[in-house]
Amino acid sequence: MAISYLKKETETDTQPLLKDFISLSKPIREEHDEEGEELFKEKKFQLWRENDHISNARFSDTKIKNTLEIERDEEKSSNSLYMLLSPGMTTPKGRRKLVASSFVPQPPPYLQQQALRKQRRCWTPELHRLFVDALQQLGGPGVAIPKQIREHMQEESLTNDEVKSHLQKYRLHIRKSDSNLEKQSVVDLTCGIHHKKKKKVVKEEKHQREAIRSRILLKVLCSYLVQQPQHVVIVAWKMLKMLNLRGEIEISINLKILFQEPNS
């Protein structure tokens, strides 16, 4: 089914590519100066030609078999991309011996990939919420593993790979926001030191300190949301000490409330 689609594509859309594929010495720019899209495809195709041994190796037969319902026997497979490889050449893992028997150009990989690549999973807010819930139940993003998360989510349509990918992304996000937080803390601490050095505290500076205090609270809140508040608590404590603010109690109370919330 997909093969016939690809064949159709080859016969219609990629006709010029086919032509140039056969006469390789021909300059790319000749007939397609006004067709940016075609030229783009052409260049990609030529590039693919130059690296076809790499592309084809990546284009594993296992994937083709697994992804699509292709009725294909060994005879037909000689008509696949593999036939473009040198005779006797094997895949990186040596799964198959490849023998070129005839020369039938195939559509470029980007077209094949379009047909073979699985449909993108859309992580809806609801799905993500299930994911985060599962993470919380399983001890947080650093501890939970994809399989457990998937089982916990009880979402039949989800695959382990999808969860794994989402988890990877989620962890990266956390790491990123943590490092941003650290950078921000450094800035704030510098600001605090600066204030301490000054003997006279003008009104404007008082406002600034209030702003800093607000930011601490905001950070604590954000950190609480990602279940990693410890770091921010330490930073907030240091900042308060350096700034010599009178708001310690007020802030501690806020922290207490925040930390108690999950149990209530």
Added chain:
DNA sequence: TCAGCAATAT
């Protein structure tokens, strides 16, 4: 087999 990471694609 699976988690984790990196490369690649969309």
Added chain:
DNA sequence: GATATTGCTG
């Protein structure tokens, strides 16, 4: 640039 998929490795 963000996000998803795929490939590779231990």
